Amino acid sequence: MKDLVGTVEFNRQLAPRYFHIRLRLPEAVGVLSGQFAMLRPQGLVEPILRRALAIHRADADAVEFIYLVLGRGLEALTRVREGENVDVLLPLGNTYPTDAVTLEGRRALLVAGGVGSPALFMLAGDLVAKGADVRVYFGGRTKFDLPALDEFEALGCPVTVTTDDGSAGERGFVTAPLERDLVADAGPNGSVIYTCGPWPMMARVGAIAAERGARCFVSLEASMACGFGICVACVVEVCEGSFAPPFKYQKVCTEGPVFPAEAIVW
Ligand SMILES: Cc1cc2nc3c(=O)[nH]c(=O)nc-3n(C[C@H](O)[C@H](O)[C@H](O)COP(=O)(O)OP(=O)(O)OC[C@H]3O[C@@H](n4cnc5c(N)ncnc54)[C@H](O)[C@@H]3O)c2cc1C
Numbered sequence: 001m002k003d004l005v006g007t008v009e010f011n012r013q014l015a016p017r018y019f020h021i022r023l024r025l026p027e028a029v030g031v032l033s034g035q036f037a038m039l040r041p042q043g044l045v046e047p048i049l050r051r052a053l054a055i056h057r058a059d060a061d062a063v064e065f066i067y068l069v070l071g072r073g074l075e076a077l078t079r080v081r082e083g084e085n086v087d088v089l090l091p092l093g094n095t096y097p098t099d100a101v102t103l104e105g106r107r108a109l110l111v112a113g114g115v116g117s118p119a120l121f122m123l124a125g126d127l128v129a130k131g132a133d134v135r136v137y138f139g140g141r142t143k144f145d146l147p148a149l150d151e152f153e154a155l156g157c158p159v160t161v162t163t164d165d166g167s168a169g170e171r172g173f174v175t176a177p178l179e180r181d182l183v184a185d186a187g188p189n190g191s192v193i194y195t196c197g198p199w200p201m202m203a204r205v206g207a208i209a210a211e212r213g214a215r216c217f218v219s220l221e222a223s224m225a226c227g228f229g230i231c232v233a234c235v236v237e238v239c240e241g242s243f244a245p246p247f248k249y250q251k252v253c254t255e256g257p258v259f260p261a262e263a264i265v266w
């Protein structure tokens with residue numbers, strides 16, 4: 001984990017409330033798919049806490065993020081211009097287990113909901129680069145809630161799009177084509193599902209995976225204060241594969257954000 005000052009290369013609006021920012025870092029940082037960072041415009045006094053964002057793309061000394069403004073922290077980030085500085089703590093969290101895809105030849109099904117997509121983009125790129133059989137399912141409320149869809153499509157793997165209102169792709173929830181394809185063709189060796197998005201979507205994806213006997217990994221987006229295990233703001237209830245109490249808690253920032261779906265008390 002490094003506490004660095006990144007310099008903004010661009011910070012552009014993609015859609016209403018969605019932005020894409022790229023930061024040049026003062027030194028090279030190794031980043032694994034699924035890891036995240038804590039960001040705050042340099043010198044910002046209020047709000048004091050950094051905001052957690054998945055690392056959407058990482059080059060040797062630059063990182064990119066895609067963010068949806070919900071409140072004051074990320075709203076402040078939209079005002080940072082090219083050449084200005086952002087405090088960035090990274091890389092944080094764990095990564096996705098991929099041996100079942102890269103070594104055992106299972107198909108990778110990536111299920112993104114809205115701004116959950118940045119947490120899956122590096123994974124998609126890594127798996128495609130390794131020649132894996134990758135399919136992306138990308139759902140949003142409207143056509144404006146599909147951030148960086150064009151970047152997923154540019155990877156060359158099949159991308160199925162859904163929107164709740166039918167303004168892009170198939171009308172309905174993203175879980176519908178996922179379920180349909182799993183029934184029709186799970187691939188010769190079976191599938192592994194990776195998902196990030198709204199909590200009910202991930203819960204449903206986890207349930208579909210369990211019904212079909214597919215492994216499933218979820219990337220959780222809990223509220224965070226520190227991002228590195230000190231404040232205990234980000235705990236989730238886990239059951240270690242057993243759905244009987246007593247449950248216990250794990251920190252999303254250090255034990256996650258990626259967990260096996262069956263470990264979470266949904
Ligand atoms: C590991 C991780 C990765 C993440 N990756 C991304 C990402 O790539 N892009 C992105 O846009 N967001 C991501 N998030 C979520 C992001 O951190 C929050 O949405 C962000 O902190 C909101 O900041 P804000 O200043 O806009 O709103 P705040 O001022 O923090 O909050 C405004 C309102 O939004 C609610 N809120 C805060 N956080 C969340 C949340 N996670 N889900 C739902 N409601 C929330 C608050 O309760 C409050 O009502 C990630 C979170 C985690 C933990």
Ligand code: FES
Pocket residue numbers: 223224225226227228229230231232233234235251252253254
């Ligand atoms: S955010 Fe502080 S312990 Fe996880």
